[in-house]
Amino acid sequence: MSDDIDERLAAWLDGALSPEEVAAFERELETNPELARRAAEWQANDAFLKGALAPLAETQIDRDLLKRMGLAEPTPAQMAANDNQPFWRRHALPLGGAVAASLAALLLLAVPQRGAEPDALSLALDTTPSLTATRLADGRTIEPTLTVRAADGRWCREFRDGAKTALACRGDKGWTIEGEAAATGPSATDEIGLAAGGDGAALDAAYRRIGASDPVGQQEETALIKQGWSRR
Amino acid sequence: MRQAGRYGGECMAAGKAAGQTFKDAVIAALPRLRRFCQGLAGNAQDGDDLMQSTVERALARAHQFVPGTRLDSWMFRIAQNLHIDGARAAQRRGHQVPVDELPETMGEDGRVTLEGRSDLAAAQRALQAIPDDQRAAFLLVVVEGLSYREAAEVLEVPVGTIMSRLARARGRIEQVVGRGPGAVQ
Missing domain, CATH: 1.10.1740.10 (RNA polymerase sigma factor, region 2, helix turn helix motif)
Structure with a gap:
């Protein structure tokens, strides 16, 4: 069949012919069985392909793909900003899965020889990201769990120290313990666990006393560690 | 911004x-x-x-x-x-899938054979059997419903080129999935 007839057939199927051209072409269809057969064949193929591809435009585009394309704002980090309860009452760690997924990297800190226990602890709290276990020179392993800011501007960190959980705040001479409680929550860092350990009341008092803010996010905590906790 | x-x-x-x-x-x-x-x-x-x-x-x-x-x-x-x-x-x-490399798409009625598999996979195979420029014209006009003029603007070619590409695309698709004199035996 000639290219001209094929092109007119295509245009007829696509509604691209003028009324006069349509009338002329349809007269030709009536007198040309092969053309009529081909028209039916092409029409059926069109319908088949169009129908097969139709579902592609009906599937929902997931949020992750939208984010990758820059079309969706990232979901805000789920911080303990809800005012129903103070964050330390909630049974969830604030830094999210990204941090929770990292973990249990045991770092042997090089503590200065003059360093008594407070120095080793201060160094660990100065340099260890939350949800990362750190072994001190004396053999203890501590694990910071979150960072907050006290009303007086000090940075404070809750950390797990063996069987207890403590809250310490950083002053000019290092970190000072503000409160301690027995720890009964999960010690492993590969799950979202109990933030303040089992004896929440004891730490509650400490948090209230210092006027703690909500915990900072991972990014801010990383910046604080990098800057030596100098940011006010 | x-x-x-x-x-x-x-x-x-x-x-x-x-x-x-x-x-x-x-x-x-x-x-x-x-x-x-x-x-x-x-x-x-x-x-x-x-x-x-x-x-x-x-x-x-x-x-x-x-x-x-x-x-x-x-x-x-x-x-x-x-x-x-x-x-x-x-x-x-310009790469095309040779028709003779698509034996499973052919038969007494290739379309029925294709429908017996996944419709979408069959449609994709048919589309991949035509050249890129023809495939784009076919998708724009037949699937997306653009007019010849709109498709010509998208592809930056004359309207007549769209018409000929569509005719050739359909002829090729007929070879792949259709029956009759155009079908590859």
Whole structure:
């Protein structure tokens, strides 16, 4: 069949012919069985392909793909900003899965020889990201769990120290313990666990006393560690 | 924000609002863009990669979009250009799947055979059997419903070229899935 007839057939199927051209072409269809057969064949193929591809435009585009394309704002980090309860009452760690997924990297800190226990602890709290276990020179392993800011501007960190959980705040001479409680929550860092350990009341008092803010996010905590906790 | 430049002199909030409006329009066009991209690329993964590249380029060049024209057509053009660039880079441009390499698509009635498999997979195989330029014209007109003139603008070719590409595409598809004198035996 000639290219001209094929092109007119295509245009007829696509509604691209003028009324006069349509009338002329349809007269030709009536007198040309092969053309009529081909028209039916092409029409059926069109319908088949169009129908097969139709579902592609009906599937929902997931949020992750939208984010990758820059079309969706990232979901805000789920911080303990809800005012129903103070964050330390909630049974969830604030830094999210990204941090929770990292973990249990045991770092042997090089503590200065003059360093008594407070120095080793201060160094660990100065340099260890939350949800990362750190072994001190004396053999203890501590694990910071979150960072907050006290009303007086000090940075404070809750950390797990063996069987207890403590809250310490950083002053000019290092970190000072503000409160301690027995720890009964999960010690492993590969799950979202109990933030303040089992004896929440004891730490509650400490948090209230210092006027703690909500915990900072991972990014801010990383910046604080990098800057030596100098940011006010 | 680039879009703010179009509204020079307006405040940043207006620029942001315009940018968001543009993004909303892009999102609204995504379902058809996704179908077009998958039709061009031949599979879901490559199609979504192409869609993502298309959207990224559209957002980066939002200032080039002419208000009052069809955003979907503009994005189809970007997708087609990216697809061609990719094909050139892979030295695959003009590559066709020889009909004789598609034995499972043929038979007494190839379409029935194809329908017995996955319709979508069968459609993709048929589309991949035609050259890129014909496939794009077919997708734009038959699947996306663009007029010949609109398709010609997207592909930046004369209307007559669209007509001939569609005729050749259908002839090729008939060979792959159809029966009768055109069918490959």
